[in-house]
Amino acid sequence: ESFPTVTSVDIGGGFGAKGPIAREDIPVVVAAMSLGRSVQWIEDRVENLSDGGQAREERFHVDVAVNDDGTLKGLRVDALIDGGAYPAFPFGANLIGTLWKVYMPGPYHFEAFQLRSRIVATNKGRVVPYRGPWANETWMRERTIDAVAAALGMDPADLRSKNMMTEDNAPSAFITGPTIDETMSTRKTFDRALEMIDRDQLARDKADAAARNHRIGLGIASYHEAAPGPPNFADSISPGSGVLLKEDGRATIEIDGRIVMYTSQVPHGQSHQTTYKQIVADEFGVSMEDVEVIWGNTDTSQFSFIGTGGSRGGPLGGGVMRATAREIREQVDELAAEMLEAAVEDITIIDGNIHVSGTPAHGISYADIATEAAKRASVTAGPVFDVDLKYEGVGNGGWSCATHVAIVDIDLDTGQVTIPRYLVVEDCGPIINPAVVDGQIRGGVAQGIGAVFYEKAFYDDDANLLSATYMDYLIPTAMEIPKIEIEHLETLTKGENDFRGVGEGGMIGAPATLTNAVSDALGVQVTTQYLPPSTILELAGIIEPG
Structure with a gap:
């Protein structure tokens, strides 16, 4: 009960107003925990305009x-x-x-x-x-x-x-x-x-x-x-604010070869899925459709103190995506080099075809890589490559x-x-x-x-x-x-x-x-x-x- 699972769905626009905790948020959670059932807070447009948040006076x-x-x-x-x-x-x-x-x-x-x-x-x-x-x-x-x-x-x-x-x-x-x-x-x-x-x-x-x-x-x-x-920008605002320049990330390749990325960022209109898939697809040499991005579940997603606030979605959310993808890509290249009997620096991946440069006809797939990794690790389920990364700064x-x-x-x-x-x-x-x-x-x-x-x-x-x-x-x-x-x-x-x-x-x-x-x-x-x-x-x- 002390650590309930929180899931998020598409929430529409945010622009900052949904960042602070509203007074009503707390009693709704307490009521749900006390009653053991779903409790909702519903407000009409007048109530929302009255106290949903205003700014700039x-x-x-x-x-x-x-x-x-x-x-x-x-x-x-x-x-x-x-x-x-x-x-x-x-x-x-x-x-x-x-x-x-x-x-x-x-x-x-x-x-x-x-x-x-x-x-x-x-x-x-x-x-x-x-x-x-x-x-x-x-x-x-x-x-x-x-x-x-x-x-x-x-x-x-x-x-x-x-x-x-x-x-x-x-x-x-x-x-x-x-x-x-x-x-x-x-x-x-x-x-x-x-x-x-x-x-x-x-x-x-x-x-x-x-x-x-x-x-x-x-x-x-x-x-x-x-x-x-x-x-030093965060500390110029307030000493100890360096937490705003940190972001956690995770990337996996599943046993069937699927590429899965986890993010603390919660999208509300900024095209996170498109942007992050594009970053990761470029690193792995695959199409965007071959990348899955997981967000909005406290059981699987990383914690972020401020999310997209301060224009962080690109530099930190995207930065940790690229960094974790590169770590796994290095592991993939090493295993592929062994399987193809080649030097690591000669491994090329184009459209998911992992091959020695100049010989695309003799390539292997991410599914092949995952199968070999699972065999070597003696596993039959779950991820075969798994990287957690603490990302700091830009x-x-x-x-x-x-x-x-x-x-x-x-x-x-x-x-x-x-x-x-x-x-x-x-x-x-x-x-x-x-x-x-x-x-x-x-x-x-x-x-x-x-x-x-x-x-x-x-x-x-x-x-x-x-x-x-x-x-x-x-x-x-x-x-x-x-x-x-x-x-x-x-x-x-x-x-x-x-x-x-x-x-x-x-x-x-x-x-x-x-x-x-x-x-x-x-x-x-x-x-x-x-x-x-x-x-x-x-x-x-x-x-x-x-």
């Missing part, structure tokens, strides 16, 4: 020290986090502040940085981590960069270019502690993004739009994220970097905003599966569009939730999402594992990019992220505030 007071020539010197931020009524364990509002203290200066040179972050309790829903839970620091910083540029009469792109770090700063460290290495490629993504913008055409489009009582604006935002970061690397660019078109008659162009230049290292990676980026950008133009939890003065249905809590549909152009840079690391995470980046960069574009279109400084049509018209001076 935060305020910033920012001071920047900057020279007249645009050289950034210092950043001082006083931040306030609305923590809701109940803390979420173990990933509550305190997680946001700890991430801010590492990320907030971003990819820019600052000689001094000071942060004070406070959490206040309110009679609102609990705060949970949500896809890039620190993302508002990027919004605050990139908005600040644009505001400083306006105050100095500079182009925001020029101010960024003047102060942005590059991989040439390696092997130094950020002012907040983590190491800068060869994967710090934000400047490369920024330069490439600028190359893809036709400024002359943009000027013509702005003039044409003005004749239609529209306004067009350009927004840029750059950032880096630990994915999952260099070895070598020297671990930064994913990107620059987002948006062009918005604002209708001053209605306050409606459309997005004629959205561009992402990102670098998450070598890409395992381009379709999966692009899907992650586009999904994140879509959520960023929602955060700026559609989604907000409204409360009255008595803390009653007013947006408790999808009639009131708006989300963007496919009709509101533009075509999102994506270009990849693939910077290699010096470590053994080149995989880097990408799941949170789209959501991190989009809100700042879109808000900067609105600010540019209207020629005003925007200090709030949520920009529905009424706020757009207020900023344009067409209607009175309120």
Whole structure:
């Protein structure tokens, strides 16, 4: 009873909200154990929107020290986090502040940085981590960069270019502690993004739009994220956090030749099965259909403290998959060399055909290998090859970097905003599966569009939730999402594992990019992220505030 078996099925989207333990989770488990029968917790949509988890009600007071020539010197931020009524364990509002203290200066040179972050309790829903839970620091910083540029009469792109770090700063460290290495490629993504913008055409489009009582604006935002970061990143957040850079894995070849991989990762929309099968199939020289991935059962799967959190699914989940597969592949090659009377280095596997290089007609199969291994071990069931691996870290690397660019078109008659162009230049290292990676980026950008133009939890003065249905809590549909152009840079690391995470980046960069574009279109400084049509018209001076 102290160690019940927990199984997981497909759970739909997660994005962080399902990471913390809800208060209802505990009594449901206790009731099931006490009654000896299945107990379910069922909530309706109103209940879920009320207390399923909310995020990102935060305020910033920012001071920047900057020279007249645009050289950034210092950043001082006083931040306030609305923590809701109940803390979420173990990933509550305190997680946001700890991430801010590492990320907030971003990819820019600052000689001094000071942060004070406070959490206040309110009679609102609990705060949970949500896809890039620190993302508002990027919004605050990139908005600040644009505001400083306006105050100095500079182009925001020029101010960024003047102060942005590059991989040439390696092997130094950020002012907040983590190491800068060869994967710090934000400047490369920024330069490439600028190359893809036709400024002359943009000027013509702005003039044409003005004749239609529209306004067009350009927004840029750059950032880096630990994915999952260099070895000292976790300790920069909080000493002892190195557990976040560890992942256990297991791989077996069964007696019938089947290749089976076990993972602690639980998929919720990220295409784990496809990605992991592809990694393993490449290592074993077989098709993806020949690989089985087991997950979601505490009797067989490994334990993970944080799962996919922190964009760990690729670098750590995928990294341990590759490492365990390679260990077993070495054992397979050794046995095959004996069976085929060849040197180990001459063994080749193509489409499951294990043979000496140049003689595929005389090959053997994984089933043949398994049969021989079982014979030598005198076993008649179970795995004949079995590797458990403790995987730590990602070598020297671990930064994913990107620059987002948006062009918005604002209708001053209605306050409606459309997005004629959205561009992402990102670098998450070598890409395992381009379709999966692009899907992650586009999904994140879509959520960023929602955060700026559609989604907000409204409360009255008595803390009653007013947006408790999808009639009131708006989300963007496919009709509101533009075509999102994506270009990849693939910077290699010096470590053994080149995989880097990408799941949170789209959501991190989009809100700042879109808000900067609105600010540019209207020629005003925007200090709030949520920009529905009424706020757009207020900023344009067409209607009175309120």
